[in-house]
Amino acid sequence: MSNRPQLVIRDLKAKVEDKDILKGVNLEVNGGEIHAIMGPNGTGKSTLASVLMGHPTYEVTAGEVQLDGQDVLEMEVDERAKAGLFLAMQYPSEISGVTNADFLRSAINAKREEGNEISLMKFIRELDKKMDLLEIDSSFSQRYLNEGFSGGEKKRNEILQMMMLDPRIAILDEIDSGLDIDALKVVAKGVNEKRSPELGVIIITHYQRLLNYIKPDFVHVFMQGKVVKSGGPELAERLEAEGYDWVKEELGIEDETVGHAQV
Amino acid sequence: MSVEVYQENIREFSSKRQEPEWLRQKRLASLALVAELDLPKLEKTNVKSWGFTDFVPVPSEQSVQTLQQLPASIRDSIAAGDVGTGLYVQKNQESIFEQVDPELQKQGVIFTSLEQAIQEHGELVEKYLLQAFQNNEHQVAALHGALLSGAFLYVPRNVEVKVPQQAIFALAGNRTAAFPHLLVVAETGSKVEVIANYFDYEGRPTVLNSVIEVYVKPSAHVQVTTVNHTSSSVVDTIYRRAIVERDGHLEWVIGDFSSGRLLSDQTTYLRGEGAHVGVKSLALGAGSLRSNITSSISHFARHTTSDIQARSVVKDEATNILNSITKIEKGASQSDGQQSGKVLMLDSEARGDANPILLIDENDVTAGHAASVGRVDPLQLYYLMSRGISRAEAEKLIVFGFLDAVIREIPSESLQNHLRQIVERKFDQ
Numbered sequence: 001m002s003n004r005p006q007l008v009i010r011d012l013k014a015k016v017e018d019k020d021i022l023k024g025v026n027l028e029v030n031g032g033e034i035h036a037i038m039g040p041n042g043t044g045k046s047t048l049a050s051v052l053m054g055h056p057t058y059e060v061t062a063g064e065v066q067l068d069g070q071d072v073l074e075m076e077v078d079e080r081a082k083a084g085l086f087l088a089m090q091y092p093s094e095i096s097g098v099t100n101a102d103f104l105r106s107a108i109n110a111k112r113e114e115g116n117e118i119s120l121m122k123f124i125r126e127l128d129k130k131m132d133l134l135e136i137d138s139s140f141s142q143r144y145l146n147e148g149f150s151g152g153e154k155k156r157n158e159i160l161q162m163m164m165l166d167p168r169i170a171i172l173d174e175i176d177s178g179l180d181i182d183a184l185k186v187v188a189k190g191v192n193e194k195r196s197p198e199l200g201v202i203i204i205t206h207y208q209r210l211l212n213y214i215k216p217d218f219v220h221v222f223m224q225g226k227v228v229k230s231g232g233p234e235l236a237e238r239l240e241a242e243g244y245d246w247v248k249e250e251l252g253i254e255d256e257t258v259g260h261a262q263v
Numbered sequence: 264m265s266v267e268v269y270q271e272n273i274r275e276f277s278s279k280r281q282e283p284e285w286l287r288q289k290r291l292a293s294l295a296l297v298a299e300l301d302l303p304k305l306e307k308t309n310v311k312s313w314g315f316t317d318f319v320p321v322p323s324e325q326s327v328q329t330l331q332q333l334p335a336s337i338r339d340s341i342a343a344g345d346v347g348t349g350l351y352v353q354k355n356q357e358s359i360f361e362q363v364d365p366e367l368q369k370q371g372v373i374f375t376s377l378e379q380a381i382q383e384h385g386e387l388v389e390k391y392l393l394q395a396f397q398n399n400e401h402q403v404a405a406l407h408g409a410l411l412s413g414a415f416l417y418v419p420r421n422v423e424v425k426v427p428q429q430a431i432f433a434l435a436g437n438r439t440a441a442f443p444h445l446l447v448v449a450e451t452g453s454k455v456e457v458i459a460n461y462f463d464y465e466g467r468p469t470v471l472n473s474v475i476e477v478y479v480k481p482s483a484h485v486q487v488t489t490v491n492h493t494s495s496s497v498v499d500t501i502y503r504r505a506i507v508e509r510d511g512h513l514e515w516v517i518g519d520f521s522s523g524r525l526l527s528d529q530t531t532y533l534r535g536e537g538a539h540v541g542v543k544s545l546a547l548g549a550g551s552l553r554s555n556i557t558s559s560i561s562h563f564a565r566h567t568t569s570d571i572q573a574r575s576v577v578k579d580e581a582t583n584i585l586n587s588i589t590k591i592e593k594g595a596s597q598s599d600g601q602q603s604g605k606v607l608m609l610d611s612e613a614r615g616d617a618n619p620i621l622l623i624d625e626n627d628v629t630a631g632h633a634a635s636v637g638r639v640d641p642l643q644l645y646y647l648m649s650r651g652i653s654r655a656e657a658e659k660l661i662v663f664g665f666l667d668a669v670i671r672e673i674p675s676e677s678l679q680n681h682l683r684q685i686v687e688r689k690f691d692q
Contacts, residue, residue, distance in 0.1 A: 053649050056641050081651035093646035097664025097671075106660065107650035144664070161650060 004031030005068060005084060005168035005200050012063035014051045021047045021258050023225035024063070029169060032197040036211055036236060037204045039222035040244055042257035045204045046090060048222070049173040053087040054080055067169060082111055084168030088158035088175050094146040100157065101127065101141040104164055111165070130163045134190050151178040159190040170194075171202045176210040188213030208240035221247055223256040269294055272320050273409060276356075280378050283385055286392075293398040293408025303401040305526065306618055307584045308555035313498050313524045315403050318440035318470045324357040333360055336464035337433050349374050349428035351414040355441045358414070367424060373417035374428055377444060380415035388415060391448055395476045395504035395532070403500055403526075406442070407472050413444030418453040418483075427456040427488075427675070432473065434463035434497065440470035447476065449483040449511075456675070457485070461501065462492040469493075473501040479511035481535060488516040488678060492685065493523060495550055500526040509535030509564075516673050517558075518682055519546040519575075520689050525554035533560065533567035533595075543669050544573040545682065547662075547689050548581035548613075558602075559588040562595040562628075571602035572669050575617075576662050578609040588620040589630060596627040603633040607665050609658065659690060 007029040014022040021044045029035050039045050051058045052065060054077040065072040067083050075083065095103070104127065109117045118126075127141060134156050146154055155175055162170050172191070176184055191201065191214050203214065211219075211233070219235040220227045221244070228251055229235070239247075248256055273294060277287045302310055327333055330341075330350075337352060348364035351374060358376035373380060381388050398408030414430050432443040449455050463469055471493060479485045493499040499521045507513050519527045525548075531540045542558045560569040575583045589600035600623075606615030619632040639661055647657035666686055673679050 054645070056645055076654070077645055077648035078651050078653050078657075081649055087649055089646065089649075093640070093643045095643055095647070095661060095664055097667035098660050103647070103650075103660065106652055106656060107647075110651040110653065110656065165650065 004197055006030050007169045007200060008066045009052075010064045012048075012051065012065060013061045014047065014058045015061055016047070016058050019258070020061070021058070021225055022051060023258070025226050027220065027227060029200040029202055031168070031200050033218065034195070034201045034203065034214060034216045035218045035220060036216040037202060037220045037222050037227070038206070038208070038236060038239055040256055041206070043222045044225040044258045045222045046173050049087055049171045049202075049204055052171060053077065053085065078110070086162050086165060086167030086170045088155075088162055088170065088172045090173045090177065092146050092154050092158060094144070094149075096144050096147055098145045099142050100145055103145050104161065107161070107165060126164065130160055133193060134160055135186050136160065152180070152183045155179060155183070155187055159187050163190055163194055168198065169200045169202070171204065173204045174206070175203070176205055176207060184210060185213055208236045211236050223247070223253055225258045228253070269409065282381060285389055286381065289393065289398070290409050293405045296399055296405035297402055297409060300399065300402040300405050303403055303526070305555045305584070306557070306586050307616060308526075308553065310524075310526065315406065315470060315472065315498060315500070317438065317468070317498070319438050321356045321439050321441070322436070324354045324359050326357070326359040330360070330362075334433075334464065337431060340431055340433070340460050340462060341429060348426045349424070351376070351430045353413065353430070353432050353441070353443060355434060355436065355439050356410075356412045364426070370422045371419040372422060372424060373415060375415060377411070377413050377415050377446065384415075384417070387417065387448070388446065391446055391476065391478055392444075393476075395478065395506050396474050396502055403472060404502070407444070407474050407502075410440075410442040410472075411444040411474065412442055413446065416445070416447045416455070416457060418449045418455045420450040421452040422450075423453065424455040427458050427678075430457065430459045432459065432461045432471075434469045434471055434493070435465045436469065437467045438469065440472065443471070443473045445475045447485065447487065448478045449480060449485045451480045452482045453480070454484040456488075458488045458490070458678070460490045460492070461499070463494055463497050466494045466496060468496040471497055471499045475501070475503045477503070477505035477513065479505060479507040479513045479538075481509040481511060484512045486514040486516065486674070488518070490518040490682075490685065491521045491525065491527065493521040493525075495522040495552075497521065498524045501528065503529040505531040505540070507531060507533050507535065507538040507540055510537040511535060511539070513540045514674070515540070515542045515544070516678065517542065517544040518685065519544070519554065519556055520685055521554070522548075522550050522552050525552065525556070527554065527556045528559070529557065530559040531561070531569070533562045533569065534564060536564045537566045538564060539568045541569070542571040542573070543673055544571070545666050545669055545686075546575040546583055546585070547666070547686055548575070548577045548583050549579050549689065549692065550581060551579070552577075552581035552583070554582070555584045555586070557586040557588065559586075560590065560600060562589075562591040562598045562600060565594070565596050565598065567595055567598045569600045571604070572672065573602075573604040574666050574669050575606045575615060576609065576665060577606065577613040577615045580610070580612040582614040584616045584618070586618045586620065587632065587634070588622070589632070590622040591625050591628050591630065593624040595625050598625070598628045600628070600630040601632070605634065605665070606636040607662065608636070608638050609662070662690065663687075
């Protein structure tokens with residue numbers, strides 16, 4: 001029990017330039033749980049993911065975030081990662097001249113103590129195994145990080161990184177967007193493989209589709225920059241069947257967005 | 264430095280080396296030009312106060328018999344793995360160690376000091392020395408003409424040299440100077456790779472005034488790598504000049520890693536139909552470096568092709584001006600000239616500039632250029648850091664990646680690794 005990760009978000013508010021985007025998010029994610037955050041475009045879902053990771057564009061104006069009791073908002077981006085936070089990004093950067101393999105090894109070693117670096121053999125063995133599982137071609141490891149990757153390749157690469165880095169809390173930001181059904185199944189396989197009491201997951205998505213393959217324990221509806229409704233897996237099914245209008249009606253919301261196109 | 268003092272000095276230097284009259288006259292004529300000519304004019308770099316003449320007469324050096332007797336800093340600069348053959352080591356103005364491959368010698372390959380080559384192959388040297396590079400370009404060129412000392416590499420017709428030949432030019436002492444001249448002649452159909460290393464190892468004020476002349480005869484294939492790695496108190500100039508004849512093929516690999524004042528110039532003349540030159544130019548500047556790096560190609564003949572790939576990283580308060588010039592003359596139809604020059608600035612005080620210049624006097628050609636100057640992308644940093652990599656390490660990965668896009672195109676793996684090592688060491692300093 002003591003080693004189960006716990007992420008607590010309390011009344012989190014953030015802005016970009018002068019626009020408030022997050023308007024008081026509350027959420028608690030524990031090891032072993034999968035939380036789905038659903039909502040229409042422009043409601044601030046992806047901003048939540050970026051703010052948790054420490055994206056330089058956003059400024060936190062209020063609230064707190066704790067990972068295993070540590071203050072996340074005080075940490076640099078790399079410290080958050082070392083503390084166990086992982087974000088599978090919607091738009092990962094392309095970095096020329098840095099191979100996937102070199103990058104992954106640097107990332108793994110960054111988490112380890114000096115003198116305790118992963119051996120090259122062990123690294124290759126782990127990488128091959130996980131690439132197999134995600135049906136990634138072996139030439140992939142020597143390609144430059146995300147450079148010239150298709151949308152699907154980028155998503156698989158994000159999941160591959162998650163599997164190699166063993167985070168405590170993983171946030172998957174629209175990992176399903178632009179994926180065909182086969183790719184979606186592969187990505188889901190990767191996530192399910194890592195499912196354990198040592199990992200808490202937040203899945204951010206528009207669609208219920210991904211949740212057919214990764215069963216969530218909790219579903220949250222995100223509107224106007226905060227969680228407006230929470231429930232179990234049945235909530236996702238109802239959203240899929242009936243859309244979001246009934247939620248808006250129920251809560252008296254006219255415009256669900258934060259008045260801002262997605263950044 | 265006064266011309267009178269040096270006249271005497273040069274006469275003595277020349278007679279000690281038993282130089283022929285033509286060379287002695289060339290030296291004295293060059294010296295006369297020093298007083299007449301201006302300093303080189305560079306795009307966006309003022310070199311007035313650099314101190315190209317700030318040196319005292321250079322003492323002579325003792326040569327050594329074995330590799331092991333060389334100073335450790337010189338020994339370490341020899342590219343690993345290729346120690347067995349073709350090595351020329353010059354300290355300040357004198358050859359201190361030479362090694363030749365007897366097999367190549369049998370085939371007529373010459374690799375020795377200019378001093379020696381002039382004694383044994385005077386006519387050959389006279390035909391090429393100071394032809395592609397002329398002593399009347401400017402004051403720095405004239406100084407070089409007056410005081411040059413260096414090595415001669417000659418590859419006869421159709422001879423293929425399989426192992427890279429290495430020349431090392433090392434500086435030591437206080438206010439000393441060296442004027443290394445590397446003369447490379449690759450006859451028709453021959454093939455050779457040369458690596459030249461320039462550095463100082465005592466970190467004191469010195470002047471390095473280097474020239475490389477390369478003659479690529481029809482269908483010859485030549486690769487020349489230069490690595491300049493001088494410390495912050497050195498005024499380092501290097502002029503590289505090449506003439507490429509019909510179907511000749513030249514690859515320049517240029518590593519500019521010096522830390523003081525650096526003037527690095529590469530100019531290639533594509534004289535014969537079908538001639539090609541490729542330039543891979545890498546620079547990493549730190550501290551208070553001031554550098555001006557120019558790659559210039561002139562197409563004079565039909566079907567000639569050129570490609571300049573230049574990458575420069577500046578950190579701390581370093582400044583680098585990166586010029587790429589592609590000139591296609593009238594009549595050089597169906598030629599192709601491409602260039603790309605990119606500068607990455609790491610610190611707020613670091614300055615960089617990329618100047619792409621295309622000068623085209625012929626209609627039937629293709630040409631293209633790309634140039635950029637920028638800072639490290641904060642989103643790239645964020646991405647790498649989000650995987651637990653520290654800011655410093657992430658920056659390093661981005662810089663290495665930036666340079667590696669050119670390094671990995673270099674057609675020799677051992678040379679690739681050699682350059683990566685230098686970049687890594689220099690970056691961590």
